[in-house]
Amino acid sequence: MDFTRFETELTLLRGTLSKLLSDVLKMLEDSISSLKNKDLVLAQMILDSDEEIDEMNRQIEESVYQILARFRPMGKDLRYAITMIKLSNDLERIGDLSCNIAEKTQQYQNFDIYEILEAKEINQMLKVAIEMIKGAYKAFEERDVDSAIKIWKKDDIVDELEIEVRKKAINRLSDPDFSQELVVPYILLARDIERIADHATNLCEELVYIEIGKEIINIVREEQENK
Known part of the structure; x- marks a missing residue:
């Protein structure tokens, strides 16, 4: 396995994960803000952005699969790469829960x-x-x-x-x-x-x-x- 290239691919993937983390945290913070301020426009923006989060999650999963196919890592490297999928999935679920909070802005606006x-x-x-x-x-x-x-x-x-x-x-x-x-x-x-x-x-x-x-x-x- 070309470890240098493998580490480069993982570094790029971590950058994508970092972007997903940033976006999800913003969703969470904005969802609370929308609820607190009864901001229906912001709530809808959060709900609309959920598809982007889902798509980013799918892209990360596909990137990991390609890395596994190309480099065939073993042991800890294999588990670490697979955990990137799990991390992405957890972040995607946090995005979903942020949408739940945004929906409460709509449900309880009165x-x-x-x-x-x-x-x-x-x-x-x-x-x-x-x-x-x-x-x-x-x-x-x-x-x-x-x-x-x-x-x-x-x-x-x-x-x-x-x-x-x-x-x-x-x-x-x-x-x-x-x-x-x-x-x-x-x-x-x-x-x-x-x-x-x-x-x-x-x-x-x-x-x-x-x-x-x-x-x-x-x-x-x-x-x-x-x-």
Whole structure:
């Protein structure tokens, strides 16, 4: 195998993945902005851009298949190339979830949704999820196992916050000061963000397995047992 050419092809592919990451993060941030500002034009732009994200994902998949066919990498190089497809798929799914949020702008345009967007749980979930996406991609580029494990652990924060949102939503059903029609979008928004964080953990799990051949959950258990 021509390793120099192989690495050049992977570098070019990482550039495409980086562009996909940038576009998806913008979709996510814009979807929240559209919801907060009841910006129907921006929401529709996000929905319209979904096909571009899907097409970029398809192009990345095809590029990986061509690399595999031309260079026939083995071992870790093979797993790394295949993981590029998984990364692309996860980013595409984050784009889909961003569209879900944009659709809520249309569905709840007549509701005073600002209250749930200012909820500390929602804001913290969003902050951590975005950090996880960026961190997971950086760890993948640098093949940084320790960083991947740290990012993976942050998913617990998002999960706990999502549970807190559901508890508060149930409690607010009997709160006369909270608009009842906001309960459903409050829960659904938290669920979308939680799923976005899950896609970041997927990449971390793949990276760690590629580099050291172990499942993250087993590594974390070993750490806890050795304390």
